[in-house]
Amino acid sequence: MTVGHPERGEGAAVLAKYFAFASLGFRQARAEPGELLGRVVFFGLILGVFSAVWRAVAEADASVQRDPREMLWYIAMTEWVVMSAPTVFLQMEEDIRRGDVAYQIARPASWLGARLAHGCGALALRAPVMLVVACAAAWMFAGPPERPAGLAVAIAFGLVAAAVMTLFHVAIGVVAFWLGDVAPAYWIWQKLLFVLGGLLLPLQFYPELFVTVARLTPFPAFLAGPASLATGEPLMHAGVLALTLAFWALFGWAIAHAAFDRAVRNLQVNGG
Amino acid sequence: MSTAVDVQELSKSFRTRQSRGPGLRARVADVFAPRSRPVLAVDQISFRIEKGERVAFIGPNGAGKSTTLKILAGILYPDAGHVTVAGLVPWQDRHALGFAVGTVFGQRSQLWYQLAPRDTLELLARVYELPRDVWRARLDALVHAFELESLLDRPVRQLSLGERMRCEVAASLLHAPRVLFLDEPTIGLDVTAKATIRELLHKRSTEEGTTLLLTSHDTGDIEQVCDRVVIIHRGRILLDATVGELKRRYLRSRRITLVTASEHVELPAAIGARLVSHVPHRTTVEIATDDAAVGALVDAVLRQTTLRDLMIDDPPMDEIIRSIYRNADLDEGESA
Numbered sequence: 001m002t003v004g005h006p007e008r009g010e011g012a013a014v015l016a017k018y019f020a021f022a023s024l025g026f027r028q029a030r031a032e033p034g035e036l037l038g039r040v041v042f043f044g045l046i047l048g049v050f051s052a053v054w055r056a057v058a059e060a061d062a063s064v065q066r067d068p069r070e071m072l073w074y075i076a077m078t079e080w081v082v083m084s085a086p087t088v089f090l091q092m093e094e095d096i097r098r099g100d101v102a103y104q105i106a107r108p109a110s111w112l113g114a115r116l117a118h119g120c121g122a123l124a125l126r127a128p129v130m131l132v133v134a135c136a137a138a139w140m141f142a143g144p145p146e147r148p149a150g151l152a153v154a155i156a157f158g159l160v161a162a163a164v165m166t167l168f169h170v171a172i173g174v175v176a177f178w179l180g181d182v183a184p185a186y187w188i189w190q191k192l193l194f195v196l197g198g199l200l201l202p203l204q205f206y207p208e209l210f211v212t213v214a215r216l217t218p219f220p221a222f223l224a225g226p227a228s229l230a231t232g233e234p235l236m237h238a239g240v241l242a243l244t245l246a247f248w249a250l251f252g253w254a255i256a257h258a259a260f261d262r263a264v265r266n267l268q269v270n271g272g
Numbered sequence: 273m274s275t276a277v278d279v280q281e282l283s284k285s286f287r288t289r290q291s292r293g294p295g296l297r298a299r300v301a302d303v304f305a306p307r308s309r310p311v312l313a314v315d316q317i318s319f320r321i322e323k324g325e326r327v328a329f330i331g332p333n334g335a336g337k338s339t340t341l342k343i344l345a346g347i348l349y350p351d352a353g354h355v356t357v358a359g360l361v362p363w364q365d366r367h368a369l370g371f372a373v374g375t376v377f378g379q380r381s382q383l384w385y386q387l388a389p390r391d392t393l394e395l396l397a398r399v400y401e402l403p404r405d406v407w408r409a410r411l412d413a414l415v416h417a418f419e420l421e422s423l424l425d426r427p428v429r430q431l432s433l434g435e436r437m438r439c440e441v442a443a444s445l446l447h448a449p450r451v452l453f454l455d456e457p458t459i460g461l462d463v464t465a466k467a468t469i470r471e472l473l474h475k476r477s478t479e480e481g482t483t484l485l486l487t488s489h490d491t492g493d494i495e496q497v498c499d500r501v502v503i504i505h506r507g508r509i510l511l512d513a514t515v516g517e518l519k520r521r522y523l524r525s526r527r528i529t530l531v532t533a534s535e536h537v538e539l540p541a542a543i544g545a546r547l548v549s550h551v552p553h554r555t556t557v558e559i560a561t562d563d564a565a566v567g568a569l570v571d572a573v574l575r576q577t578t579l580r581d582l583m584i585d586d587p588p589m590d591e592i593i594r595s596i597y598r599n600a601d602l603d604e605g606e607s608a
Contacts, residue, residue: 013401020398024384024391031386031427103382106345108370109399265349 017109018117025121029086036129039083043130044137050075050200051141066202070231072142073151077227078199080134081158084127085165088119089182092173097180105264112170112256119166127159150230157226157241164249165222171256177263192217198224203235218248275356276451276483277321277344282353284314284339313339315507316353321500323450326477326484328494328515331504332597337487338455340504344485345375345453358450371400374449376441378456383428389439390424393446400447407446414442418472434465441469445476452477454486458493470496491589503593505600522592528566529556530573531581538576543568553580 054068095101104111197219228235287308292298314336346362358372397407503511535552545557
């Protein structure tokens with residue numbers, strides 16, 4: 001007896017498959033309101049702190065050429081991207097550690113694709129909630145955005161950037177096949193993201209050589225690129241940013257796939 | 273009958289890290305130049321399973337049964353050998369194989385822990401590309417057969433292990449796989465839950481012609497679900513026989529319980545009966561399977577007292593299997 005669809009692997013069926021993973025990710029994120037609430041509180045808090053810091057810097061040092069309001073909106077955008085991208089590598093690490101990956105691999109669906117879609121589902125819930133918090137907190141602490149049109153473009157690119165970051169998180173998750181624990185890989189990734197991505201300061205504040213090096217990495221396209229579109233001094237043109245994000249998305253996916261194929265060839269499923 | 277699983281000369285080894293021993297220098301060397309040695313998990317095994325057969329694949333811990341199962345399910349790559357499952361080479365046609373086989377790993381879960389089983393079942397319907405009407409009919413049938421009505425909408429974390437396993441097995445059968453691989457499906461369950469799972473597996477396999485390949489340490493799974501047993505030990509197949517054949521070939525003794533009028537009975541040494549247990553009026557002995565021995569025992573008891581009742585049992589399957597492992601170890605020891 002076979003009950004499967006007669007035309008397996010067709011585009012619509014494949015899309016429906018990954019949409020189902022995304023939908024499950026959305027529902028799972030909704031089923032864990034505590035986690036989201038924690039992020040909301042933390043996010044509001046750090047925006048409050050940075051608003052105070054930037055006001056103090058502006059009052060103390062006239063040489064700082066940036067408007068504190070613009071700076072807070074910039075940080076609100078970069079932090080929004082960081083806090084929206086789900087940490088899918090933690091679930092992947094758990095899958096590998098517990099051996100549940102055996103189930104996932106035996107199914108007619110890509111495990112990486114499933115994890116990415118699941119992460120994007122969580123992102124679909126988290127990003128709007130965190131965006132509301134980002135905008136409300138920035139408005140409350142600094143006033144309305146100076147360039148609403150720029151902010152709208154920044155939000156659109158921020159969403160794409162968070163999705164591409166989720167893809168890189170999938171690639172980090174694959175590391176668990178070798179290390180068992182993704183914490184060291186994520187720790188390095190996060191520090192590079194914060195520094196080279198321009199989390200707290202627009203990259204224009206850094207030395208030229210540093211900016212040149214940073215541009216060779218995906219990090220500016222994730223944070224400074226989208227967030228600076230909301231300011232008067234974008235890091236790169238929106239078209240260039242779109243191409244850069246597309247390039248890094250392809251690159252990240254290729255890396256994740258190559259690593260996964262290699263890992264599966266040498267797989268030793270934990271737990272016998 | 274057509275072949276569902278064909279395994280020829282299958283081998284698989286793993287590499288395990290080997291420490292240089294204690295001491296800082298050895299530890300540092302272990303980090304920068306790790307040493308490993310190959311461990312042969314499966315050693316040139318061959319067997320064939322016909323469509324609709326229910327086969328128990330058993331062996332002690334580390335025998336290679338789970339490794340074999342994972343190769344057959346397309347999870348692990350073998351080092352050598354030829355395998356087809358439902359006509360597909362598992363590690364080459366993993367995607368297509370996914371539609372043809374189902375897996376149940378007793379110590380793993382495919383259900384999303386925070387969500388209700390219905391969510392996982394809906395997801396699996398998409399994963400297996402089932403048309404909506406087909407999946408609804410299939411879900412209804414499984415919900416009815418596995419009595420899942422009250423479980424479907426409760427978060428998995430609130431289910432008991434037995435309830436969860438019923439959902440796990442139902443989830444694995446949702447796409448009506450031609451072959452179902454089960455790795456210790458009843459581990460950790462209580463006797464009632466075990467009996468339920470065994471009955472459900474047997475029934476679904478009979479009704480749908482699903483081929484079952486099951487690994488277990490629980491001989492109840494073998495006796496109540498399977499028709500055939502393949503025993504693997506140290507990566508090699510020791511025995512491949514039907515359950516009935518296994519008993520006939522390895523059953524060398526029977527257990528006889530005598531309920532007598534007198535409190536004690538004397539067992540003449542010539543009969544060769546071994547005392548297993550004794551309480552007043554009730555004596556259990558183990559004796560050779562030939563009819564003459566049983567007759568001699570009964571005669572001897574009747575000469576002493578009145579026999580009120582007599583029960584003859586086969587020794588537990590556990591003992592038969594343990595003796596097969598023991599003999600294999602002895603043979604290996606001798607040949608070494």
